[in-house]
Amino acid sequence: MSRHPLFMPLIVVGGLIFGFGLGFSHMARPEVVIDFLTFEDFGLLFVMFGGSIVAGLAFWSLSSTGGSAPLTGRPYGRRLKSFDRNVLLGGSVFGVGWGLSGICPGAAYASLGVGNWPILYALAGMFVGAYLQGVWRSESSTTGSAVPSDD
């Protein structure tokens, strides 16, 4: 599998901006997320809306050109996933975890970057959780029909 030489550098640049933004937004701090969820500070709405509007403009403008990406040849498309009960079930389980801990995956990575070493407890938990559901679901579906995703 050969990749364009600029593929990894671009991932690095995108990740650096993404992580800096999570630090700047304070979303890397569980306390800020918990304050949002308990109606103490509604600022996090601007993180999600600001982020999705910028990303949405890029998705919309590029996918409407019908072109494909220079580094991968992939056609520009939107992020569309099929709806089923798992979206509600998984979303609910995630909601319990997010409400209890105040941390989600991307913010947890950024939290490590701002020097918050106790977030390693959360990251360890996330790997345990991802492993558990992977074991359950690998056993329930022996065919490899699952579609890879880009989350």
Added chain:
Amino acid sequence: MITDFLGSGAIETLFPNGISRYAIGGLLVGLGTAVIYLGTAITAGASTFLESTLSYVSDRSRFQQYRASRDWRVVFTVSIIAGAGVYALIYQGEPWALAGSAWITEVAPWRLFVGGIFVGIGTRIGKGCTSGHGICGVGSVSRTSLVGVATFLVVAIITANIVAAVGVTP
């Protein structure tokens, strides 16, 4: 306009820390996503890293399906950590001084660990997290993601308020 409607002081009540840090941070998160999309057409989310990285140590089919993307997902995650580190070096403590630039949570380790387990299970079963559904999916006006976001947001609000009501602090 909105202050007239809600009365003066409403903005300070709703946003005690102002909105600029959130708005600027959010725009940068979106920009990082857009940069990767522009070059690769990949709508990168954060939580697949958990499963794709497990493919290095487990042969389970759930993890092996992400084999092709596991290397760049590690690079993406390390870059997120580094980007947040740059923020911390500049804005936490003396600029560019390593000492005193760390910020450490007071949320109890058990909450982080147990919450993390739920996050790990839920994001993977639910097809996305706050970045996959929340940024990329909402940005795509995906109905699945809008429902996903509404679900985890409502459940998280209920959970956080129950936790606060029973007096678990921090």
